[in-house]
Amino acid sequence: MDLSVILFWIGSGLISLIVVEALLSMVASIFEARRSRLAMQLSAEQLQKEIAKAGTSATRTKTMRAWRGYRRFILDEKVNEADHICSFHIRPLDEEPLPNFEPGQHLGFQLRIPGKRKPQVRNYSLSAAPGDRRRYKITVKQIPPPPDQPGAPPGQGSTYLHESLSPGDLLEVSSPAGKFVLDRSDPRPAVFLAGGIGVTPLISMIDTVCNENIARKCYFIHAVTNKAEHAFRDHLQQLAEKHSNIELHFFYSQFDENAETESENPNYNTGFIDVERLAKITGGGDLRYYICGPPPMMNSLIPALEESGVPTESISNEAFGPASTRKKATPNATDSENGSPAQKPLMLYFKTSNRSLTWDQRSPILEMADEAGIYIDSSCRSGNCGTCEVRLQDGQVKYDDEPEAEITEGHCLACVAKPITDIVIEA
Ligand SMILES: Cc1cc2nc3c(=O)[nH]c(=O)nc-3n(C[C@H](O)[C@H](O)[C@H](O)COP(=O)(O)OP(=O)(O)OC[C@H]3O[C@@H](n4cnc5c(N)ncnc54)[C@H](O)[C@@H]3O)c2cc1C
Ligand code: FES
Numbered sequence: 366m367d368l369s370v371i372l373f374w375i376g377s378g379l380i381s382l383i384v385v386e387a388l389l390s391m392v393a394s395i396f397e398a399r400r401s402r403l404a405m406q407l408s409a410e411q412l413q414k415e416i417a418k419a420g421t422s423a424t425r426t427k428t429m430r431a432w433r434g435y436r437r438f439i440l441d442e443k444v445n446e447a448d449h450i451c452s453f454h455i456r457p458l459d460e461e462p463l464p465n466f467e468p469g470q471h472l473g474f475q476l477r478i479p480g481k482r483k484p485q486v487r488n489y490s491l492s493a494a495p496g497d498r499r500r501y502k503i504t505v506k507q508i509p510p511p512p513d514q515p516g517a518p519p520g521q522g523s524t525y526l527h528e529s530l531s532p533g534d535l536l537e538v539s540s541p542a543g544k545f546v547l548d549r550s551d552p553r554p555a556v557f558l559a560g561g562i563g564v565t566p567l568i569s570m571i572d573t574v575c576n577e578n579i580a581r582k583c584y585f586i587h588a589v590t591n592k593a594e595h596a597f598r599d600h601l602q603q604l605a606e607k608h609s610n611i612e613l614h615f616f617y618s619q620f621d622e623n624a625e626t627e628s629e630n631p632n633y634n635t636g637f638i639d640v641e642r643l644a645k646i647t648g649g650g651d652l653r654y655y656i657c658g659p660p661p662m663m664n665s666l667i668p669a670l671e672e673s674g675v676p677t678e679s680i681s682n683e684a685f686g687p688a689s690t691r692k693k694a695t696p697n698a699t700d701s702e703n704g705s706p707a708q709k710p711l712m713l714y715f716k717t718s719n720r721s722l723t724w725d726q727r728s729p730i731l732e733m734a735d736e737a738g739i740y741i742d743s744s745c746r747s748g749n750c751g752t753c754e755v756r757l758q759d760g761q762v763k764y765d766d767e768p769e770a771e772i773t774e775g776h777c778l779a780c781v782a783k784p785i786t787d788i789v790i791e792a
Contacts (some may be wrong), residue, residue, distance in 0.1 A: 466541035560658020760788030
């Protein structure tokens with residue numbers, strides 16, 4: 366074969382190879398560009414997912430316990446606020462910064478009272494605005510014996526805190542909890558209504574309004590027995606002097622010659638607070654209520670407010686003891702005309718007491734037990750403290766809202782648990 370023909374074929378072969386290689390690398394780079402676009406898309410989606418996940422867990426941590434169980438604190442300082450009312454400033458033994466809390470939340474205390482076989486659990490609201498990462502503050506009233514039993518022992522937990530504890534002593538404290546909290550995003554005028562020592566969570570709320578310069582109108586109403594027992598009075602007056610959106614009203618149920626009279630100061634009243642007096646102060650309208658006080662005050666005032674037309678969702682409340690603030694119950698299925706139940710009623714067996722009750726289709730286990738005279742230890746009655754935890758031997762329960770307190774396997778929180786099958790509990 367002629368050399369020129371051979372060279373022609375070799376040259377054509379080389380050119381074809383170069384062309385094929387160029388084509389292949391073009392195809393490869395198109396694929397590579399597609400792949401990296403896809404990878405970018407995927408990582409953007411992944412990022413979005415991660416952001417969403419982080420958002421959810423951040424929201425969740427707001428309601429999660431800041432620490433599990435009980436953390437050791439040292440009593441740093443004890444300050445007298447009024448007759449039988451004392452503030453306790455506590456700092457963590459581990460000296461790690463304290464987590465923030467929502468204004469209105471409380472701490473749980475496991476008190477080891479000498480002579481008591483079991484530690485006593487008591488809740489105390491944080492009585493200052495959040496922000497101090499070194500110390501928490503609570504304010505406690507020493508509870509006297511009931512008026513009709515003057516010989517009975519005074520309140521165990523509050524007496525222990527008042528009389529036996531001194532700065533430097535240790536306390537076991539569970540993390541801030543509770544859903545009775547200030548809604549900072551609600552622009553409506555707020556009515557803070559406190560009865561006696563029920564003022565503590567509301568102090569945390571009003572301090573927050575002032576610290577954060579929240580401009581909404583605030584009516585702060587505190588009903589107390591007399592001036593001697595009036596904690597935080599000077600503090601509130603100072604706040605009202607500095608912040609024109611805060612209006613104070615005090616109600617003294619006992620005649621007190623040392624207290625200002627209504628003629629000297631129209632914001633000082635004698636007698637009890639009721640819905641009519643409340644409406645006179647606020648003028649009514651679309652208001653947001655935060656109420657905390659003793660059970661009798663809550664039992665009367667909240668249903669009366671609702672009856673006067675205030676929507677239930679506009680009232681947040683917390684009772685420091687057993688209170689029943691619900692409106693009258695709607696008739697249950699066993700009240701039907703022929704008296705026969707609409708469906709098979711659920712049974713609650715209280716094993717220790719050897720009693721069985723038919724569930725009324727609305728009440729938590731603790732309320733059923735209370736009404737039947739079956740004793741279950743309780744404190745917050747709102748799923749926050751864990752005091753009412755009882756062993757669930759058989760059956761299942763549900764919770765309308767996820768309780769704050771941790772629940773031991775095989776147990777339930779009687780104050781908020783409702784049965785969904787027949788149940789057997791140890792009580
Ligand atoms: C969410 C929440 C927040 C709270 N925040 C605060 C707060 O900020 N400040 C505050 O001071 N409190 C607060 N409390 C109330 C607090 O938790 C306690 O319930 C309160 O201190 C009373 O507890 P105690 O141990 O002193 O009384 P207890 O020992 O429980 O006694 C209660 C009453 O029973 C009487 N009693 C006791 N033994 C007998 C007997 N054998 N016979 C007859 N009567 C008897 C006592 O004399 C007393 O009157 C809060 C409660 C809750 C649920
Ligand atoms: S009484 Fe506090 S969780 Fe039930």
